[in-house]
Amino acid sequence: MSTLEIRNLQVSVDTENGAVEILKGVDLTIKSGETHAIMGPNGSGKSTLAYSIAGHPKYTITGGSVTLDGADVLEMSVDERAKAGLFLAMQYPVEVPGVSVSNFLRTAATALRGEAPKLRTWVTEVKEAMDALSIDPSFAQRNVNEGFSGGEKKRHEIMQLELLKPKIAILDETDSGLDVDALRIVSEGVNRAKDANNLGVLLITHYTRILRYIKPDFVHVFANGKVVEEGGPELADKLEAEGYAEYVGS
Amino acid sequence: MSVLTSNILVPHGREEAWRFTPLNRLKGLHDGSAAIATHRSLSLKSASVPGVTFERVSRELLPSLSTTDDAIMNRVREFSSDVAVLKIASNSELSEPILLNRESFDLTSAEYSRVLIHIGSNARATVVASNTGNTLLAEEIEFKVESGASLTFVTLQEWDSQTVHVAKHHAIVDKDANFKSITVTIGGSVVRLLPTVEFTGPGADAQLLGVYFATTGQFFEHRIFVDHCVPQAKSRVNYKGALSGEKAHTVWIGDVFIRANAEGTDTYELNRNLLLTDGARADSVPNLEIETGEIVGAGHASTTGRFDDEQLFYLMSRGISIEDARRLVVRGFFNEIISEISDSEVQVRLMERIDSELVKAGA
Ligand SMILES: Nc1ncnc2c1ncn2[C@@H]1O[C@H](COP(=O)(O)OP(=O)(O)OP(=O)(O)O)[C@@H](O)[C@H]1O
Ligand SMILES: [Mg+2]
Numbered sequence: 001m002s003t004l005e006i007r008n009l010q011v012s013v014d015t016e017n018g019a020v021e022i023l024k025g026v027d028l029t030i031k032s033g034e035t036h037a038i039m040g041p042n043g044s045g046k047s048t049l050a051y052s053i054a055g056h057p058k059y060t061i062t063g064g065s066v067t068l069d070g071a072d073v074l075e076m077s078v079d080e081r082a083k084a085g086l087f088l089a090m091q092y093p094v095e096v097p098g099v100s101v102s103n104f105l106r107t108a109a110t111a112l113r114g115e116a117p118k119l120r121t122w123v124t125e126v127k128e129a130m131d132a133l134s135i136d137p138s139f140a141q142r143n144v145n146e147g148f149s150g151g152e153k154k155r156h157e158i159m160q161l162e163l164l165k166p167k168i169a170i171l172d173e174t175d176s177g178l179d180v181d182a183l184r185i186v187s188e189g190v191n192r193a194k195d196a197n198n199l200g201v202l203l204i205t206h207y208t209r210i211l212r213y214i215k216p217d218f219v220h221v222f223a224n225g226k227v228v229e230e231g232g233p234e235l236a237d238k239l240e241a242e243g244y245a246e247y248v249g250s
Numbered sequence: 251m252s253v254l255t256s257n258i259l260v261p262h263g264r265e266e267a268w269r270f271t272p273l274n275r276l277k278g279l280h281d282g283s284a285a286i287a288t289h290r291s292l293s294l295k296s297a298s299v300p301g302v303t304f305e306r307v308s309r310e311l312l313p314s315l316s317t318t319d320d321a322i323m324n325r326v327r328e329f330s331s332d333v334a335v336l337k338i339a340s341n342s343e344l345s346e347p348i349l350l351n352r353e354s355f356d357l358t359s360a361e362y363s364r365v366l367i368h369i370g371s372n373a374r375a376t377v378v379a380s381n382t383g384n385t386l387l388a389e390e391i392e393f394k395v396e397s398g399a400s401l402t403f404v405t406l407q408e409w410d411s412q413t414v415h416v417a418k419h420h421a422i423v424d425k426d427a428n429f430k431s432i433t434v435t436i437g438g439s440v441v442r443l444l445p446t447v448e449f450t451g452p453g454a455d456a457q458l459l460g461v462y463f464a465t466t467g468q469f470f471e472h473r474i475f476v477d478h479c480v481p482q483a484k485s486r487v488n489y490k491g492a493l494s495g496e497k498a499h500t501v502w503i504g505d506v507f508i509r510a511n512a513e514g515t516d517t518y519e520l521n522r523n524l525l526l527t528d529g530a531r532a533d534s535v536p537n538l539e540i541e542t543g544e545i546v547g548a549g550h551a552s553t554t555g556r557f558d559d560e561q562l563f564y565l566m567s568r569g570i571s572i573e574d575a576r577r578l579v580v581r582g583f584f585n586e587i588i589s590e591i592s593d594s595e596v597q598v599r600l601m602e603r604i605d606s607e608l609v610k611a612g613a
Contacts, residue, residue: 054567057559082569094564098582107578108568143582144564164568 002069002085002167002200004030004053010063011045011052019060022048024225026064028202030168035194035201037211037236040222041244046204047091049222050172054088055081068168083112085167089157089174091204096144101156102126104144105163112164125163133159133189134182150177158189168200169193175210187213208240223247258282258324267320270501270533272469275440277360277414279322279388284360291354291361291385292334301342301373306332309364315392315422316448322416323444326390329362336377340370340396347376347404347593354385357412363389367403371396371424376592377403382437384410389417397425397451402432404591408603409437418444423483425451432590433460433489435470436603442471452482452514459488461587463604464530465611466495473503474519478512484546487519490587492580492604493530494611504536508548516546523554524583526576526611577605 011023022045030036040046052059053066055078066073068084076084096104105126110116117125130137133155145153154174161169171190175183187210193199203214211233219235220227221244228247229235260281261268268280278284294304312333318324336348354361369375373396381387395401401421409415415438421429435441447456462470476485491500504519523532536550557579565575581601591597 054563056563077572078563078566079569079571079575082567088567090564090567094560096561096564096579096582098585099565099578104565104568104578107570107574108565111569111571111574160568 002032004086004168004200005067006053006064007066008064009049009052009066010061011048011059012062013048013059021062022225023052026226028220028227030200030202032167032198032200033194034218035203035214035216036218036220037216038202038204038220038222039206039236039239041248044222045225046222047172050088050091050170050202050204053081053170054078054086079111082164082166087161087164087166087169089154089161089169089171091172091176093145093153093157095146097146099144100141101144102140105160108160108164129159129163132162132192134185135159151179151182154178155182155186158186162189162193165193165197166199167197168202170202170204172204173206174203175205175207183210184213190214208236211236221247258321258328261321267473271442271471272440275414275469276416277386279325279360279386279414279416282325284386285358286329287356287359287361287386289354289356289361290334290363291352291383291387292363292365293351294336295349295351296346299344299346301339302344302348303335303337305335307335308332312366314364314390315366315394316420318418320418320444322388323390323418326362326364326388330364333364333366336365336367338369338373338375340373342370342373342375344373344375347378350377350379352379352381352383352387354383354387356385360386360388363387365389365391366394367391367401368394369396369399369401372398374400375402377401378593378596379403379405380408381406381415382408382410384412387413387415387417389415391417391419393419393421393429395421395423395427395429397427399424400428402430404432404596405434406596406600407435407437407441407443409441411437411439413438414440416442418446420444420446420448421456422448422450423454423456426453427451428455428457430457431459432587433458433472434588434600435460435462435472436600436607438468438470440469442473444473444475446475446477447485448477449480449483452480454480454483456483456485458486459587459590461489461584462491462500463584463607464491464493464498464500465607467497469499471501473501473505475505476507476517478506478508478515478517481512482514483512484516485519486517488587489521490524490584491522491532492524492526492583493532494526494608496529498530500531501533502535504550506538506548506550508538508540508542508545510541513542513544514546515542515548517548519550521552522583524580525554525556526580526608577608580604580608
């Protein structure tokens with residue numbers, strides 16, 4: 001049983017015109033087995049929240065705290081956060097030229113498990129994970145995300161989620177750019193990870209269609225750098241019908 | 251033995267061709283003051299196969315095939331008494347690479363060495379030259395690639411830390427022939443290589459690939475020249491370098507000359523450098539001179555950058571340590587070229603050396 005606690009998190013980015021405050025006091029608690037959806041307008045700071053929890057160097061934490069089972073996440077390096085059990089499926093997964101998917105996955109699994117996985121079982125494990133997400137086996141030899149289509153990148157993220165078995169996963173617009181079949185395949189992957197590891201999920205999305213597959217326990221409305229409303233699954237339907245007008249502006 | 255009197259001009263460092271090279275670290279190779287070694291460090295390592303001969307021929311019987319105005323190459327021609335000749339007969343199809351070994355541990359005298367690699371028409375072969383040890387070497391390798399032949403030349407500068415190696419690798423590529431070189435420079439104190447290509451028939455193709463990794467105090471220079479002096483020839487140049495540590499210095503010059511008669515030329519050259527730490531310096535100068543507009547294409551690109559934070563973040567967000575993430579990115583950077591070497595044992599060895607250079611440099 002794990003708990004990710006975000007308290008009054010304030011984050012800024014450095015720009016040519018000085019620091020710009022983006023997160024203005026975010027409070028969220030995500031426990032194992034729970035699924036939280038975050039919905040909010042473009043530019044409201046959702047990805048900033050995701051990256052800040054994962055430790056992206058571009059963001060400066062100016063206040064607040066993030067803890068995982070009481071341990072100070074903000075004090076950890078990026079890889080330590082992953083080792084502590086956090087996972088971020090990125091909105092824009094990064095291409096790493098010259099590094100094959102298979103080499104990348106094995107290096108990551110070795111780091112996270114503390115020892116290199118046994119070759120025989122590992123090959124099967126990867127093959128099954130790829131099959132489950134309808135990823136062609138040839139992708140193992142391709143360079144990480146290089147030349148992948150938008151949807152292929154997202155499937156590759158969820159394949160990692162299943163292989164690396166984190167405690168809490170943040171999915172940043174994993175549904176964007178997916179065709180109907182891929183949306184179902186990817187959602188099933190997330191649900192498998194939830195069932196297998198009692199995964200806690202923070203799911204950032206613009207659309208309710210993914211929420212038909214991955215049922216949220218809580219829906220949070222994010223606007224102007226903080227959570228402005230919280231509710232159950234019905235809140236998502238209201239947002240889809242009415243938009244964010246009531247939450248933005250003055 | 252040659253007499254030391256010579257009318258070869260001694261470079262002073264202001265000349266265009268020498269302006270980056272630290273002459274004071276050449277241990278007398280440039281002004282002829284180094285004692286002339288009597289040893290010959292080059293040998294054929296692979297078992298003899300039909301169609302391949304390796305022998306030494308008196309230099310009087312084998313004048314150089316090309317001209318040069320390089321002072322050190324002129325000394326090589328003057329001081330070397332014989333020429334090592336590797337000959338591959340016409341129409342030979344060699345499945346295994348021919349291995350040449352150069353190993354020497356003599357820092358008190360300079361070896362001046364001339365080599366000719368001659369591949370007959372329509373033959374196909376790969377030659378891998380491994381260079382190890384701590385030594386002073388001035389070397390001229392000429393390649394004669396006859397019509398329709400295909401030669402891949404892999405040259406590995408895996409020297410120890412005090413080696414000074416100055417060389418010209420000049421390929422003469424005839425009609426419809428292919429010459430591909432993969433130049434790897436990861437060891438030595440000063441290494442200055444001049445990979446040059448001269449086309450002698452239409453339809454000729456040259457691909458010059460290279461990687462270099464300079465750490466603290468090392469100077470590696472690659473000065474490429476491709477002379478498109480015939481119509482319908484194609485050339486591709488792609489060199490990638492990494493630098494790490496104080497006073498690591500690399501120089502890459504890519505000169506491509508498309509002469510007035512070289513219609514239908516197709517050329518592209520690329521140099522990318524990865525600066526892993528402060529205090530290192532990468533000079534990169536692509537140069538294209540075009541005398542005819544009747545060409546298929548001509549271009550060049552040169553970039554020098556640092557680690558991509560987004561790549562490191564992505565890898566680390568999967569639990570990979572900063573050291574391993576850097577190692578993966580550097581290996582990935584070099585992989586495009588290293589993977590072109592068909593021998594997987596050599597690939598593994600080079601990647602391990604690159605890893606250890608990275609650790610040594612503390613990048
Ligand atoms: N370097 C920067 N300079 C100025 N503003 C920045 C910088 N980086 C991020 N921002 C701003 O921070 C805000 C939040 O961005 P973020 O990516 O977190 O939004 P988001 O909610 O994920 O949006 P989307 O729904 O479009 O993905 C945006 O207004 C963005 O322009
Ligand atoms: Mg976003």
